[in-house]
Amino acid sequence: MKILILFCTIIIFSCGKDNTIGIKNHGYYINDEYDRIYAYYLYDFVSKESLKSFSETVEHEIGRTTIQYYFSHNANIPFRELNKSLTFLEARLLMQKYFYNIKYVYMRDKNTRGRLVDCMEIPDDPLCNGS
Numbered sequence: 001m002k003i004l005i006l007f008c009t010i011i012i013f014s015c016g017k018d019n020t021i022g023i024k025n026h027g028y029y030i031n032d033e034y035d036r037i038y039a040y041y042l043y044d045f046v047s048k049e050s051l052k053s054f055s056e057t058v059e060h061e062i063g064r065t066t067i068q069y070y071f072s073h074n075a076n077i078p079f080r081e082l083n084k085s086l087t088f089l090e091a092r093l094l095m096q097k098y099f100y101n102i103k104y105v106y107m108r109d110k111n112t113r114g115r116l117v118d119c120m121e122i123p124d125d126p127l128c129n130g131s
Contacts, residue, residue, distance in 0.1 A: 022046040023054055023070070027079030029091040034061040037091045039077045042070040042103050052116050055106035067092065067127070068106040075101035099129045 023046060027039035038058060042051065051070065060066040065088070071077050078094055085091035095102075099119070105127040108114045119128035 023051070024073075026071075026077050027082040029082050029085050029088070031088050034064045035088045036060070036064070036066045037082065037085075037088070037095060038066075038068045039079060039082055039095060040068065040070050041073045041075070041077070043073045048104075048116070048118065051104060052106070055116060056114055058106075060108045060112065062112055063110050065110060066108045067095075069095045069102055070104040070106070071098070071101045072103055077101075096129060099123075102128055 022043035024041040025038065026041050027037075029037040036059070055068055058066065058068055075098065078098065081094055082091055085094060102119045104116060104118055105125075106114060106116045107127055115127075117125045117127045119125065123129060
C-alpha cells in the first residue's frame with residue numbers, strides 16, 4: 001500500500017507542468033500609466049510553445065502596452081538601468097541596445113493582442129532591433 005501511495009504521489013507531481021522552468025525574471029519597468037517592460041533570461045531548452053504560454057500569463061493592463069524581452073541565459077541584461085528608467089520609451093530603447101542578445105520579444109498592445117517574435121529568425125523586426 002505504501003508503495004502504491006508513493007507511486008501515485010510521484011505520478012501526480014511529475015505530471016504537473018511548470019511553465020516557468022527555464023524562464024527567469026531579471027528586470028522590470030512600469031510607468032504611472034501601467035505600461036510595462038520585463039526582461040527575462042531564457043534557457044535553450046524552453047520551447048517556443050511554452051514561452052508563448054508563459055508570455056500570455058504575464059500581468060498586463062487593458063489599454064496599456066506590455067513588452068517582454070527574452071534574452072539568452074548568459075547575456076548581460078541592464079536590469080538596474082531598466083528599473084531606473086524614467087520613461088517607457090527610455091526603457092524600451094535601453095532594451096533594444098542589447099538586441100544582439102534578444103532571443104524573443106512578446107508584446108501585448110492596448111487591445112490585449114499578443115505577438116511573439118523570434119528574433120533569431122526575424123532579426124529585422126522592429127521589436128527586436130528597434131529600427
